[in-house]
Amino acid sequence: MIIAGFIFMGIGALFIVMANIGVLVFPDVYTRLQASSTCSTTAVFSILIGCMFFAGWGPITGKILVIGIFFFITNPISAHIIARFAWNKEMIPWRHTYHRKSAGSDDD
Amino acid sequence: MDLALELMVYFLVAGSSVSAIRIVIGPSIVDRLIGFSMVSAQVLALLAVLSVQAGRAIYLDVALVYDIFGFIGLLAITRYFSTRRENL
Secondary structure, three states: OHHHHHHHHHHHHHHHHHHHHHHHHOOOHHHHHHHHHHHHHHHHHHHHHHHHHHHOOOHHHHHHHHHHHHHHHHHHHHHHHHHHHHHHOOOOOOOOOOOOOOOOOOOO | OHHHHHHHHHHHHHHHHHHHHHHHHOOOHHHHHHHHHHHHHHHHHHHHHHHHHHOOHHHHHHHHHHHHHHHHHHHHHHHHHOOOOOOO
């Protein structure tokens, strides 16, 4: 049980590092939103499962399970709301500006 | 086990302060909302870890209410700014 808790805590720490790097480095709203949403959901859910393994069987496990179910429903919904808000505000998605300099190509 | 929980507390505080940089330097409102969502998720995990570390089940009510208020706050902010006619 303790070993499984360590494994899930390690997975959560790894995904939090990846989410922070993605949110800081990525060039656009939509790519930042993708990094934030997926990595944050996975990381927080892994940390909650690790907390359940550490706490053992008791009232803490049930409350963490309720929090995990609520978070697992609401975080993709909030990401969808942010993406729809950005799309309705007509924010332009990021493209490679590499092809735009060549005159003949019309693929972007 | 205690060492892992202690390290995870420091790690989550560092991660939430790193993703608060996106709130400060975000060029538009959507970037600030993304930073707000990240900070909210990491503080939720921090509250759960602190509750397990203290061994008290009643601290988790704070985490649940914090998560609900973060979601409702995000809904309110998007609904407020979707009715305004201005450049972001």
